[in-house]
Every structure is written in structure tokens, then in C-alpha cells.
Amino acid sequence: MGTGEANYFRYYKRLGVIAKLATSYMVEKALPHVVIVGGGFGGLATARALCHAPVRVTVIDRSNHHLFQPLLYQVATATLAPGDIAAPIRHLLRRQRNVTVAMAEVTGVDAANRRVLVNYLGRPDMPLAYDYLILATGAAHSYFGHNEFAPFAPGMKSLSDAESVRAKVLKAFETAEIEEGPAKHHDLLTFVLVGGGPTGVEMAGALAELRRYTLQVRLPPHQPATGAHHPGGSPTTYPHDLSRKTCAQSPGAPGTRGGGGADRTGRESN
Numbered sequence: 603m604g605t606g607e608a609n610y611f612r613y614y615k616r617l618g619v620i621a622k623l624a625t626s627y628m629v630e631k632a633l634p635h636v637v638i639v640g641g642g643f644g645g646l647a648t649a650r651a652l653c654h655a656p657v658r659v660t661v662i663d664r665s666n667h668h669l670f671q672p673l674l675y676q677v678a679t680a681t682l683a684p685g686d687i688a689a690p691i692r693h694l695l696r697r698q699r700n701v702t703v704a705m706a707e708v709t710g711v712d713a714a715n716r717r718v719l720v721n722y723l724g725r726p727d728m729p730l731a732y733d734y735l736i737l738a739t740g741a742a743h744s745y746f747g748h749n750e751f752a753p754f755a756p757g758m759k760s761l762s763d764a765e766s767v768r769a770k771v772l773k774a775f776e777t778a779e780i781e782e783g784p785a786k787h788h789d790l791l792t793f794v795l796v797g798g799g800p801t802g803v804e805m806a807g808a809l810a811e812l813r814r815y816t817l818q819v820r821l822p823p824h825q826p827a828t829g830a831h832h833p834g835g836s837p838t839t840y841p842h843d844l845s846r847k848t849c850a851q852s853p854g855a856p857g858t859r860g861g862g863g864a865d866r867t868g869r870e871s872n
């Protein structure tokens with residue numbers, strides 16, 4: 603084959619590649635567009651379920667990582683680093699060719715025109731068209747009408763919540779170590795947890811472990827106290843006898859005190 607023929611061959615080959623790309627682009631563009639807001643458990647599971655569906659998927663999240671919320675309490679008690687429970691959404695979905703991930707905050711939905719409004723790269727309310735919209739934005743914590751509690755009692759929904767709790771807890775231990783008055787140790791190392799559900803109980807246990815094993819703060823063992831407080835005593839979801847047993851045993855554990863020693867009926871057990 604002469605040089606001229608070879609050039610023609612290359613030229614037509616390139617044209618073929620371009621035509622193929624253009625066709626697949628047009629086919630892709632013609633596919634229904636599914637927009638998923640939220641890259642939490644719900645958003646990720648939905649995106650994965652659409653792996654082989656003939657659709658284009660866009661996952662939008664205001665942070666670029668998926669957060670494993672059940673282990674937030676371990677970040678709050680310095681057992682795990684933030685990076686241990688957060689993974690980039692792009693990485694998690696990297697093998698899925700029909701997915702695009704965008705870090706942006708969705709500020710509204712224009713359902714009539716099938717568009718979501720997005721704060722994207724500093725540009726507010728940018729419209730993004732969808733054929734199907736899935737809102738998987740999770741839940742926010744509530745102070746049940748007492749928002750004035752917020753500055754003193756952060757929630758535990760995000761990494762920054764957990765990091766701020768961790769900073770407060772570690773600072774309390776540091777301050778207690780240099781504080782000479784035993785009465786102040788008690789104040790500094792009394793952590794009150796409102797809510798005796800799984801997170802409250804796990805957090806109480808982790809604080810006790812932090813005190814007992816991780817931080818060897820030289821304090822009298824009976825001084826610091828962590829208490830998981832529930833309006834009705836210890837976890838109301840526990841059976842009555844287990845609730846009583848928990849309350850009876852908790853005071854014996856150094857560094858830990860059950861919810862004021864009250865059982866699920868609110869009676870004092872110690």
C-alpha cells in the first residue's frame with residue numbers, strides 16, 4: 603500500500619470512529635435521564651440497581667463522599683478516623699458506565715418542567731432536566747421544638763457533627779488532666795447523652811472505653827461519669843427485666859453510669 607492509500611485508510615478509519623462516538627453519544631442522550639439526589643445508602647442502592655437499565659443516571663450530592671453513618675459514634679470518640687467511614691461516591695460507582703456523579707446542592711424542584719435546581723460550582727439555581735427524579739436526601743435530626751439546645755448538644759448526622767463532638771470530648775479529658783480540683787473533674791467528665799437508642803448506647807459504651815482504656819487520665823475511677831439519658835429511663839425498647847438489669851449493672855462500670863439509675867418506668871433503681 604502506497605503512502606497516499608495509507609493516509610486515506612487512516613482518514614476513513616478515523617471518520618468511522620468519530621461516527622461511532624457520535625452515534626453512541628446520540629443514543630445515550632436519547633436515553634431517559636434519572637436524577638438521584640443523595641449519595642447515601644438509598645441513593646447508592648438505587649444507582650446500583652439501575653446498573654443495566656437503559657438509562658442515564660446522575661447522582662447529585664452536596665458532599666463528594668458517601669458516609670457510613672452507623673459508625674459516626676466511633677469518629678466522635680476517636681476510635682476511627684473520618685476517612686475510615688467515608689468513601690468518594692465516584693469511586694464507589696466507578697465501574698458503572700451509565701452514572702455521572704456531581705457534587706452540588708439541590709435547592710429546589712421544578713416538577714412542572716421536570717427540572718431540579720442546583721447550586722453548582724458557585725452558580726446558584728442551575729436547572730438540570732430529568733425524566734425521573736429520586737430524592738434520597740436522608741433525614742435531619744430534631745430538637746423537638748427546642749432548637750436552643752443546638753449549641754450545647756450537636757446532632758450526629760455528618761462527619762463535621764462527629765468531629766465537633768470528638769473535639770469537645772477530647773478537650774474535656776485534656777482539661778480534666780490539668781485540673782487539680784476533684785469537683786471540677788466530675789463536671790468536666792460528665793457526658794450527658796440524650797437518647798437511649800442504639801447510637802446513644804453505643805456512644806456511652808465508647809466513652810467509657812475511652813476513659814478506661816484509651817486515655818489513662820489520672821483521676822479517681824469513680825469521678826467521671828457518662829450517662830445515657832432517656833426521658834423514661836434506660837432504653838424503652840428493652841424488655842422490662844433487661845432494662846432493670848442494665849440499670850443495676852451500669853453504676854458498677856467505672857466511668858459509666860446508667861441514665862440516672864432509672865429503669866424504663868422512670869423509677870430510681872440505685
Ligand SMILES: Cc1cc2nc3c(=O)[nH]c(=O)nc-3n(C[C@H](O)[C@H](O)[C@H](O)COP(=O)(O)OP(=O)(O)OC[C@H]3O[C@@H](n4cnc5c(N)ncnc54)[C@H](O)[C@@H]3O)c2cc1C
Nearest residue numbers: 640641642643644645663664671672707708739740758801
Ligand atoms: C449516628 C447514626 C447511627 C446509625 N446507626 C444505624 C445502624 O446501626 N443500623 C442501621 O440500619 N441504620 C443506622 N442508622 C441509620 C442509617 O444510617 C440511615 O437510615 C441511612 O443513612 C439513611 O440513608 P439515606 O440514603 O436515606 O440518607 P443518608 O445516608 O443520610 O444520605 C442522604 C444524602 O443526601 C445528601 N443530601 C441531602 N440533602 C441534599 C441536597 N439538598 N442536595 C444534595 N445532596 C443532599 C446528603 O449529603 C447525604 O449524602 C444510623 C444513623 C445515624 C445518624
